[in-house]
Amino acid sequence: MRNAKYSVMLIALFSLCHMDGSKAEPPIIMxxxxxxxxxxASGAExxxxxIGWELLKTDSLGPLRIGLSSDEIVKLLxxxxxxxxxxxxxxxxxxxxxxxxxxxxxxxxMVTEAGEQRIAMIKASSPCExxxxxxxxxGTDALTVMRAYKAEINLSESDTSRSIVAGSVYGxxxxxxxxxxxxxxxxxxxxx
Numbered sequence: 001m002r003n004a005k006y007s008v009m010l011i012a013l014f015s016l017c018h019m020d021g022s023k024a025e026p027p028i029i030m031x032x033x034x035x036x037x038x039x040x041a042s043g044a045e046x047x048x049x050x051i052g053w054e055l056l057k058t059d060s061l062g063p064l065r066i067g068l069s070s071d072e073i074v075k076l077l078x079x080x081x082x083x084x085x086x087x088x089x090x091x092x093x094x095x096x097x098x099x100x101x102x103x104x105x106x107x108x109x110m111v112t113e114a115g116e117q118r119i120a121m122i123k124a125s126s127p128c129e130x131x132x133x134x135x136x137x138x139g140t141d142a143l144t145v146m147r148a149y150k151a152e153i154n155l156s157e158s159d160t161s162r163s164i165v166a167g168s169v170y171g172x173x174x175x176x177x178x179x180x181x182x183x184x185x186x187x188x189x190x191x192x
Contacts, residue, residue, distance in 0.1 A: 048154040052167020055152060056187060059173065061122055062130030066187060070099075070110060070117040077101055086112070096120070104128060105138070109188065121188030132185065136175065140182045145175050 056066045063076055084098035095112040105128030109121035124130060124138065131137035134148040142160060146153065149166040157165040166173040174186040 048152075048157070048168040048172070049170050051152050051154075052170065052172025055167050055172050059133050059187065061124055061128075061132055061185065061187060064106075064119070064122055064130065066119055066122070068119045073099070073108065073119070077104065077106070080108075106130075121186070121190075123184060123186050125184040128185075132173070136182060136185070138182055138185070140175075142175075142177055142180050142182075145182060149173070 080099040082100040086097040110117040111120040152166040169191040176184040
């Protein structure tokens, strides 16, 4: 059943590549089957949550990364254009505030820890010009995303025509797609 799902997703991705006029060869598409599938060679389940949390420690969006302090953000981007009211979320009992930088296509979920605000989640959309540490940015084609994050892609949580999940929705990167290209990038946990 899982192999059939992977095959359908790869065929869909192959179709997307041909719709945008690129000349990807089928052998390249076949290489995109993730090395970290739902089960590894020993039959053990892959822990995509652990993979996602590791990505959040090691990946970034330009100079921006999870855990960056409010002072560091202001040094990089200036003051936000807008801030939401700070609210305590029932899911984690922490105070959250949204910082919005529409002019550069960025928004942050800021969490207060020990009296200091830090980035808990990052969302980038047009006209953001920052790329992940693996070179993926707004406008990058789906095939490049699949190559860059091949070992971390969670096909069971991805819909390669609309989104590619590296890690898990509980922690990782989500690349939203429109017309086969990245339209937004989310770093963090989108589900509790």
